[in-house]
Amino acid sequence: ETGVTQTPRHLVMGMTNKKSLKCEQHLGHNAMYWYKQSAKKPLELMFVYSLEERVENNSVPSRFSPECPNSSHLFLHLHTLQPEDSALYLCASSQDLGFRSYEQYFGPGTRLTVT
Amino acid sequence: TQLLEQSPQFLSIQEGENLTVYCNSSSVFSSLQWYRQEPGEGPVLLVTVVTGGEVKKLKRLTFQFGDARKDSSLHITAAQTGDTGLYLCAVYNFNKFYFGSGTKLNVKP
Numbered sequence: 355e356t357g358v359t360q361t362p363r364h365l366v367m368g369m370t371n372k373k374s375l376k377c378e379q380h381l382g383h384n385a386m387y388w389y390k391q392s393a394k395k396p397l398e399l400m401f402v403y404s405l406e407e408r409v410e411n412n413s414v415p416s417r418f419s420p421e422c423p424n425s426s427h428l429f430l431h432l433h434t435l436q437p438e439d440s441a442l443y444l445c446a447s448s449q450d451l452g453f454r455s456y457e458q459y460f461g462p463g464t465r466l467t468v469t
Numbered sequence: 470t471q472l473l474e475q476s477p478q479f480l481s482i483q484e485g486e487n488l489t490v491y492c493n494s495s496s497v498f499s500s501l502q503w504y505r506q507e508p509g510e511g512p513v514l515l516v517t518v519v520t521g522g523e524v525k526k527l528k529r530l531t532f533q534f535g536d537a538r539k540d541s542s543l544h545i546t547a548a549q550t551g552d553t554g555l556y557l558c559a560v561y562n563f564n565k566f567y568f569g570s571g572t573k574l575n576v577k578p
Contacts, residue, residue, distance in 0.1 A: 358511070360511075387566070394570075395570070396471065396473075396567075396568045396569060396570045396571070397512075397557070397568040399565060399566060402565075410565070412565075442509075444511050444512075445511075446511070457502060457514055457517055458502075458514065458559075458566065459514065460504075460511030460512050460513070461511050462509070462510050462511050463509070463510065463511050465509065
């Protein structure tokens, strides 16, 4: 048990659907992250939040929309996705940002399939 | 060009064998982390190394940070089937976390 939970674990959606991924951390951390993991590619950082403020948007298409209502919860809203968006979406948290806060704790991920 | 190059990409060995995987870069880092990821799960942090030349042990796993803090290795002694997974190295650089592509290890019984 890593202290970071994600729901749903699996999601199949059509290209015209709208869905949301949810992440919750129980570690008292101040920073949260969304990553995309595709086959044969390194983990790609998508968004970074620190104390509920977005501090990084790594050139992610607007069909992905993050939301951080408080420091324990992070959402990723999805709409009009493409089949190439199928991947494992991972949420992570760390104590803070900054070079001393370099240890991230990951959730189990949501396996997304876009049909 | 990736910031972190991991080798080998794939490794398939018998239970009981020893192995070493590598994480290399041309950049210098203040710290480096190793994670293990099992299929369908998120990466789990194994260790953080901070000092050049540092060696850390976690049961049968030995982690070393290069003297120049540009590279790291992970050595597993007497591998077990439970060691199977994707081993990832990661660094924090210019306000971002970067991961290598990983070494996929399969330990056969």
